[in-house]
Amino acid sequence: NLSEKLERSLKLLKGEGKITELNIAETLKDVRRALLDADVNYKTAKTFVDNVKDKAMGQNVLNAVKPGQMMIKIVHDELTELMGGATTDINIKNNPSIILIAGLQGSGKTTFTGKLANLLKTKRGKNPLLIAGDVYRPAAINQLQVLGQQVGVTVYTEEGSKDPVSIAKNGIKMAKDKGHDLIIIDTAGRLAIDEQMMDEIAAVKKAVNPNEILFVVDSMTGQDAVNTAKEFNDRLDFDGVVLTKLDGDTRGGAALSIRSVVNKPIKFVGTGEKLDALDVFHPSRMADRILGMGDIVSLVERAQEQFDAEEARKLQKKIAKNQFSFNDFLSQIQQIKKMGNLKDLAGMIPGMGKMMKDIDIDDNAFKSVEAIIYAMTPAERETPELINGSRRKRIADGSGTSIQEVNRLLKQFEDTRKMMKMMTGAGGKNMARMMGN
Numbered sequence: 352n353l354s355e356k357l358e359r360s361l362k363l364l365k366g367e368g369k370i371t372e373l374n375i376a377e378t379l380k381d382v383r384r385a386l387l388d389a390d391v392n393y394k395t396a397k398t399f400v401d402n403v404k405d406k407a408m409g410q411n412v413l414n415a416v417k418p419g420q421m422m423i424k425i426v427h428d429e430l431t432e433l434m435g436g437a438t439t440d441i442n443i444k445n446n447p448s449i450i451l452i453a454g455l456q457g458s459g460k461t462t463f464t465g466k467l468a469n470l471l472k473t474k475r476g477k478n479p480l481l482i483a484g485d486v487y488r489p490a491a492i493n494q495l496q497v498l499g500q501q502v503g504v505t506v507y508t509e510e511g512s513k514d515p516v517s518i519a520k521n522g523i524k525m526a527k528d529k530g531h532d533l534i535i536i537d538t539a540g541r542l543a544i545d546e547q548m549m550d551e552i553a554a555v556k557k558a559v560n561p562n563e564i565l566f567v568v569d570s571m572t573g574q575d576a577v578n579t580a581k582e583f584n585d586r587l588d589f590d591g592v593v594l595t596k597l598d599g600d601t602r603g604g605a606a607l608s609i610r611s612v613v614n615k616p617i618k619f620v621g622t623g624e625k626l627d628a629l630d631v632f633h634p635s636r637m638a639d640r641i642l643g644m645g646d647i648v649s650l651v652e653r654a655q656e657q658f659d660a661e662e663a664r665k666l667q668k669k670i671a672k673n674q675f676s677f678n679d680f681l682s683q684i685q686q687i688k689k690m691g692n693l694k695d696l697a698g699m700i701p702g703m704g705k706m707m708k709d710i711d712i713d714d715n716a717f718k719s720v721e722a723i724i725y726a727m728t729p730a731e732r733e734t735p736e737l738i739n740g741s742r743r744k745r746i747a748d749g750s751g752t753s754i755q756e757v758n759r760l761l762k763q764f765e766d767t768r769k770m771m772k773m774m775t776g777a778g779g780k781n782m783a784r785m786m787g788n
């Protein structure tokens with residue numbers, strides 16, 4: 352698949368190994384082929400590769416400190432552009448706004464209808480009415496009713512009716528009477544493109560003149576997703592795409608291809624069966640996913656921004672002389688906090704995101720540590736050896752913690768100091784280099 356191919360061709364550049372003009376050219380050729388194989392159209396792929404090449408030359412990748420990183424970032428940025436650059440909102444300014452949902456059977460339309468109602472109700476203060484327009488499967492009507500109940504929104508249904516156009520019209524009339532400011536129309540799909548289905552949804556579109564038509568597609572169907580998107584777009588000229596089932600193994604190559612083939616923005620991604628498993632689509636995050644590297648690019652950027660090389664050198668000296676103090680410790684904590692929420696940071700490391708989901712760490716993790724350090728006198732911070740029993744009691748009281756907590760911190764600090772000392776010398780230099788020196 353696309354991401355694997357891209358990853359393979361970028362692997363070469365990933366380390367800090369030698370990069371030459373020749374292997375950049377080779378890599379770009381692979382990237383281009385990978386894009387073409389994923390049905391990104393010829394012109395788009397060519398523009399993509401040309402842009403990457405221009406940027407690489409412009410920023411003089413060959414002479415950069417970390418050419419591999421830089422290349423990946425350029426490709427990443429270009430992928431982001433290819434998927435539309437920025438996030439595109441849905442049009443819900445009208446009162447009522449009408450959203451029509453289209454797509455094949457099983458793509459996730461009904462689920463998405465429920466998720467979208469939930470999102471717009473809770474996050475944007477809307478009062479949605481859902482219309483059950485799938486007239487072929489009684490179970491589908493029931494499914495929407497259950498979702499409506501879970502979200503706490505009204506669902507309009509017509510038992511026994513086989514006419515989606517009149518159901519939609521009647522539903523809209525009721526929504527207006529009852530003062531709903533948003534209407535979402537769920538429709539019937541087929542297992543494959545079929546004329547009757549297309550005629551039917553086109554008729555609903557004509558009758559209700561929706562403000563927004565969203566095409567829902569299962570991202571796991573790969574190549575078919577692209578073809579389906581094209582057919583639906585030719586017929587409906589939809590406004591946006593919803594990629595569902597991105598919680599699976601798919602890495603999102605479909606996002607690239609669909610965007611490139613139909614030239615319509617992807618607006619949402621479904622990431623699970625539950626009601627809250629819906630995300631607004633961010634091209635940049637999808638580019639991360641396609642490159643299979645978590646949000647590593649922004650992690651590197653942020654770390655470099657925040658890390659002062661001069662500071663690092665000073666610190667190294669102190670560690671070597673065993674002079675690392677609580678003041679230094681405090682400024683380390685400040686550094687880490689400047690980099691943003693810890694959980695966010697952890698989530699940017701590939702593979703860590705899932706692990707961290709259940710662990711509750713945030714800036715508060717440092718609160719009591721900071722409080723304890725602040726309760727020390729400057730002399731105590733510089734020379735922790737001073738801190739005897741009565742001082743510990745005073746510090747615990749002053750910081751609103753307990754003696755046990757103070758003891759624990761002192762012990763941890765002592766251990767850290769020992770470890771740091773051990774790591775200086777060759778190791779210390781490596782550490783500094785790692786941080787972008």
Ligand code: GDP
Pocket residue numbers: 454455456457458459460461462463540595596597598599620621622623624628
């Ligand atoms: P419809 O026929 O287009 O209305 O599709 P449904 O909404 O009935 O969804 C078909 C199946 O896909 C159901 O079992 C859903 O629970 C499941 N589904 C929908 N969206 C997602 C998603 O984002 N992730 C996962 N894992 N399953 C989904």
Ligand code: MG
Pocket residue numbers: 460461462485491538
């Ligand atoms: Mg359905």
